[in-house]
Amino acid sequence: MPAQIRVIANHKSGRNSRDRQAIEQAMEVFGPDACRIDWQPGSDLSALIDRAVADGGDLVVAAGGDGTVMATAGAMVGRDVPMAVLPLGTFNFFARGLGFSEDPEAAARQIVDGRPHDIHVGQVNGQTFLNNASLGIYPKILRERETVYRRWGRRRIAAHWSVLKTMLRFRKPLRLTLDLDGQRSEERTAMIFVARSAYQLDFFGLNGADLISDDRFAVLVARARSRRRLMALAWRLARGKAVEGQDYELLSARSLTVKTARRKATLAFDGEKRREASPFEFRMSDDPLRIILPADREPSS
Structure with a gap:
């Protein structure tokens, strides 16, 4: 000791x-x-x-x-x-x-x-994160969750309610350019989720835990681009039933650059959030x- x-x-x-x-x-x-x-x-x-x-x-x-x-x-x-x-x-x-x-x-x-x-551990633009970092609808969920917590207290049911409220307000997907270990792709999505926690992926029934063990990022790109499909995704996530290829695309990388169409975007990381200039550089800590x-x-x- x-x-x-x-x-x-x-x-x-x-x-x-x-x-x-x-x-x-x-x-x-x-x-x-x-x-x-x-x-x-x-x-x-x-x-x-x-x-x-x-x-x-x-x-x-x-x-x-x-x-x-x-x-x-x-x-x-x-x-x-x-x-x-x-x-x-x-x-x-x-x-x-x-x-x-x-x-x-x-x-x-x-x-x-x-x-x-x-x-x-994972780092994005120099910021350490342990579980995940994301762009898109999830930072908006965190903002709504803070409002719900102030009114109803820090309860898990309040966190789930904030997810529902945010998805009901969803309007249009992000336009992203990804560079995964030098491979470039264009995406339109409601959310990109960069994971470093095998436990969290398993908790939600998502694939990619093996990538974490290999010191890689598990990069999940939501296929939902409409409010209806987002609600369906949320329901399947809550039951641990989200399906790779149907609900999300699973990518992997040791380094990842995400560029948004807009000059700035809100980044969420381990329950915190802040607005930053694009691009977003994801790396493993040296x-x-x-x-x-x-x-x-x-x-x-």
């Missing part, structure tokens, strides 16, 4: 009784030498981790949802000090993919007993992320 554990938590988690209790339970497992470090999104997380490591920290734990975990991972790529995940979010795809329990005390014990393993796996977990990408 590392002697000095540093727990990175969103400063807002202290206001949430569920998250606060979860972190307190984990800290009891981590022991008296562990300490919590509050992070405010938008501030320099890399500098915060620099100080934590210089102060003797030999394991950094990201306590939060996929957004907090992604931000911490981006600051930890290339470091010798390992990172672990204490899942506190709504979906926790990355943590679940690694094999961590969603019970905070059980996850903390898995961290304490775990072992380090190096992985390469340096690895040293991640803690549960002791009984077989190493994989």
Whole structure:
């Protein structure tokens, strides 16, 4: 067990009784030498981790949802000090993919007993992502989800409702130019989804998990171009019944460039979003992320 554990938590988690209790339970497992470090999104997380490591920290734990975990991972790529995940979010795809329990005390014990393993993560225009990045209708779903969460709270049913509302407003597909490892193609689609999580693909019954294990991106291009076909796709996705070749086209690449017809587009990555100038350059990280796996977990990408 590392002697000095540093727990990175969103400063807002202290206001949430569920998250606060979860972190307190984990800290009891981590022991008296562990300490919590509050992070405010938008501030320099890399500098915060620099100080934590210089102060003797030999394991950094990201306590939060996929957004907090992604931000911490981006600051930890290339470091010798390992990172672990204490899942506190709504979906926790990355943590679940690694094999961590969603019970905070059980996850903390898995961290304490775990072992380090190096992985390469996805990056788009320099931004690290662990699960997926996408263009098209999904960033709009995230925007609607934020509105629904503010009104009804962070529940999975609220997330599903935001999908339905957004698809009912769909108007026209994107026009994209793709360059996959030097092979160029033109696409018209409601969404392009670039995946780095085999767990998330399996969760939704989508193909491509084998590409992730081969350190490639699984690139899913939705075939739906109308509101009706989008609704049908959403229904099949919800049941894990989407069909390759009918609902989506599966492509693979180690590097990918996506150019949109418009000068700017909204990019979604691990539940976050921002508007950026095209093109969008997807690459694997040159340096690895040293991640803690549960002791009984077989190493994989």
